[in-house]
Amino acid sequence: WYNWVEEVLKNKDRFVMPPKMSIPQDSGNYYHIMPAMYEDENIVTVKMIGRHFLKENEKRPTMMADMLLYEADTGILKALMDAEYITTLRTGVVAAHSAIKFVKKDFDTLGLIGLGNIMTVFFITFINKLRDGNDNRKLVVKLYKHHQSARSSFC
Known part of the structure; x- marks a missing residue:
């Protein structure tokens, strides 16, 4: 993606x-x-x-x-x-693409607001892209509740 x-x-x-x-x-x-x-x-x-x-x-x-x-x-x-599924994929992957392109090089904390479908796609894509580049640093992931998305099965 x-x-x-x-x-x-x-x-x-x-x-x-x-x-x-x-x-x-x-x-x-x-x-x-x-x-x-x-x-x-x-x-x-x-x-x-x-x-x-x-x-x-x-x-x-x-x-x-x-x-x-x-x-x-x-x-x-x-x-x-x-188009719900493809819209969710596109939105999450584009967000991950932007984050990878503009992230501070030595970051160690990732903040997420909500963990609904779009944020789940973002997170998986972001982490997989880091791994593809042999970046295995340990990250602190901070999840902030947004509506009811924190109840996602992903959590």
């Missing part, structure tokens, strides 16, 4: 990615619409993420994401995908 992010960032000029559009709602809920095109692979995508707060006794994620995938040269819809 890390190499995937690295490759895309190095070649970002080969992607057409207009600014995301946002539709806020009075309730504090929102939609984000993110179009992108990668002509090298003849694909266009549109990802829609929405946050919708839970109503009383409702059990579902507050964040939802879907993606449409089109053949770029014909406009034919090729896939409708649940």
